[in-house]
């Protein structure tokens with residue numbers, strides 16, 4: 001909790017920042033890094049991470065807008081952007097200075113009188129290191145920390161790190177301008193609520209500030225100070241603050257307090273229009289930890305958006321027990337494209353213990369509704385609760401696997417992080433252990449910076465999120481591996497996972513069997529990068545797992561081996577390394593010239609499947625009986641495009657037969673002699689015409705091209 | 721991968737005149753009906769990568785640029 005500690009009004013004079021020369025006071029605000037300073041470039045450059053790093057830092061941008069109203073001249077530094085600049089700077093990785101020094105050097109090029117850092121738990125050690133470096137470079141510039149992490153660990157932070165001059169706790173729209181005013185005047189911050197500051201050798205923690213009651217009064221984030229916005233695909237805007245619920249693992253309910261607040265629909269729409277008009281962006285991440293507390297107001301917002309007749313796309317966060325199917329449909333009509341649902345645990349027992357208290361059947365029904373409305377849904381689950389048993393874990397995994405059946409559901413599995421000052425962390429603080437099994441809440445990349453590690457080990461009170469709450473009934477290394485397995489498995493072969501879950505009735509069993517098989521396999525060595533999740537992220541995992549299913553699971557344990565094989569066949573067709581299409585001879589001919597030679601277009605690959613893939617998927621979606629899936633051989637053609645798109649064509653049996661005859665040697669007339677159109681419906685059609693028709697279909701579908709001469713005679717012609 | 725969605729192939733077939741009647745053409749169309757599943761990158765492409773980067777963050781992205 002952000003509790004009020006000792007309040008000692010201080011009278012001491014505080015020196016005014018030296019760089020202030022009579023003009024507007026200049027404050028540099030540094031956004032919290034979410035890409036990490038110890039990430040592999042290959043990962044950092046992936047689309048997924050780049051998209052996340054694109055998230056404009058609206059915490060500091062909002063403050064900048066407010067500061068401008070107070071005559072302060074703010075500037076914004078986004079550490080995510082800086083990280084990419086660092087990564088892409090020429091030079092060998094090993095020869096480069098570390099990111100922290102790079103940032104300090106960049107910051108040192110700027111002119112400012114006060115330096116402010118935002119903070120989140122995962123990158124807090126880095127933020128502190130940068131601040132230390134800056135204090136050495138600019139000893140006279142006051143350093144202010146703010147944001148979710150510093151707000152709750154203000155006292156231990158300032159005790160351990162003397163270069164942090166102030167912490168502004170909680171919402172800062174009113175506190176920060178007041179503090180800056182005091183700093184500019186060289187006055188004590190005493191009396192300013194929400195500030196933790198130094199008074200001589202003592203730390204003074206002023207009482208918490210009031211929450212901002214009128215959110216409409218907060219100006220549009222100072223996007224004009226963030227030129228990168230023009231290249232963004234979406235823009236975050238705040239919808240409101242404050243969640244009335246009391247989940248024991250959650251930090252935001254305390255940070256923004258329990259008082260649910262919402263901006264008016266008019267304000268949000270006005271801001272969306274402003275962004276659209278200036279930047280041409282119409283997709284918004286509408287930020288509120290729990291938007292749907294008040295049904296009437298959600299509907300009012302949606303109706304106001306619909307009434308504009310303008311197109312806006314947006315996403316939001318909600319609880320499955322604070323939303324209904326009609327609301328979901330209305331939200332979809334108003335442009336809602338994605339919802340974050342914290343389900344947390346599939347165990348009804350744990351639901352109560354962690355005080356989430358949602359009904360799991362109801363939760364599933366809402367996921368069905370968001371899927372029906374084509375709203376992408378994050379189904380967020382957590383494992384690693386101190387009371388969690390294997391049974392609870394299984395329930396959670398089952399919820400995860402069942403969600404995979406819905407195209408629009410994106411289940412996630414987090415490992416519990418004891419976030420500072422949450423009820424769970426406070427309760428278990430004396431039992432926290434440093435076991436290197438990090439939650440993704442504390443994700444710093446596949447490896448951890450040794451300097452960070454040392455800081456973390458020294459200061460449990462500042463960095464508790466990097467520690468673990470013991471789980472007496474569960475092995476945490478097992479949890480980490482299971483998480484990697486599920487997340488990477490669903491990214492690589494979603495339907496195989498669903499099918500395995502249905503076939504075995506418990507996908508955790510398949511996971512365990514895979515581990516055992518691997519451990520005892522004579523030819524397989526230790527899995528490289530297992531602990532850093534690297535193994536599960538690699539293509540080797542997929543290949544190993546397919547091998548396991550094919551050689552062990554399907555023949556020995558599966559109730560429906562054919563189904564598993566068919567899915568693997570299909571998935572293999574999708575992942576087959578196909579040559580990128582070269583310049584295909586655009587033939588300009590059609591099949592009426594029967595001396596032409598049809599040939600598979602470059603990039604087209606044929607795969608045989610034992611059963612109808614589409615039917616299997618339909619069956620899995622409704623948890624139907626997989627044993628009813630009949631054997632039905634089918635051929636799939638995959639076609640790779642130069643731009644990496646991939647088409648999949650389920651061929652009719654006759655098309656498949658025809659395509660297989662197109663070996664690049666035979667001409668159309670010869671193919672016609674070999675084709676056997678067994679169907680009675682075609683009995684009256686001459687086979688050559690059947691053949692010509694079928695080939696023309698395949699040609700127009702881009703699977704074959706017609707050549708003047710066969711591959712053999714062409715190569716002979718070349719040789720001669 | 722996300723479930724594939726079948727689409728009728730959009731290409732309008734222009735069959736050269738090879739002397740087929742309407743009924744024959746209809747029958748042939750049925751027998752050569754290939755279901756084209758269009759993929760626009762996304763999970764399938766992801767699945768082919770040497771490494772997949774799975775990120776779970778406390779927000780959800782509405783529209784990823786493909």
Ligand code: B12
Pocket residue numbers: 029031032033034035036052053055056057058059060062063115116117118119120121122144145146147148149168170171172173176236238250251252287288289419420440441442443444776777778779
């Ligand atoms: C959007 C968001 C993201 C975005 C963008 C982050 C960003 N650049 O801000 C992305 C997707 C990148 C992100 C990622 C992560 N996030 Co995040 N995120 C959020 C979310 C939903 C909204 C943030 C926001 O914009 N709020 C609105 C603005 C106005 O509020 P604010 O930033 O807090 O700023 C106010 C005050 O904090 C203060 N302030 C902020 N900065 C400063 C600076 C100074 C100098 C001062 C004086 C004051 C001050 O003033 C502002 C106005 O009042 C919050 C939850 C929430 N509701 O806040 C979580 C949250 C910040 N994220 C969190 C976490 C843990 C993460 C991750 C580390 C882990 C994860 N799995 O999600 C990842 C990073 C991934 C990694 N390293 O691998 C936690 C942090 C907990 C903590 N104690 O630190 C939060 C609180 C959610 C939660 N409880 O789980 N996140």
Ligand SMILES: C[S@@+](CC[C@H](N)C(=O)[O-])C[C@H]1O[C@@H](n2cnc3c(N)ncnc32)[C@H](O)[C@@H]1O
Pocket residue numbers: 243249250251252289290317318319320340341342343344380381382414415416417418419439441778
């Ligand atoms: C703001 S909440 C989710 C949205 C919404 N308020 C809800 O309750 O459904 C953020 C999500 O991040 C995850 N999360 C939060 N705190 C966590 C922690 N301490 N450890 C692991 N995951 C956590 C949870 O899944 C949680 O639902």
Ligand code: SF4
Pocket residue numbers: 243244245246247250251252253289290319342
């Ligand atoms: S997890 Fe969601 S519902 Fe629970 S307290 Fe946090 S924001 Fe509120």
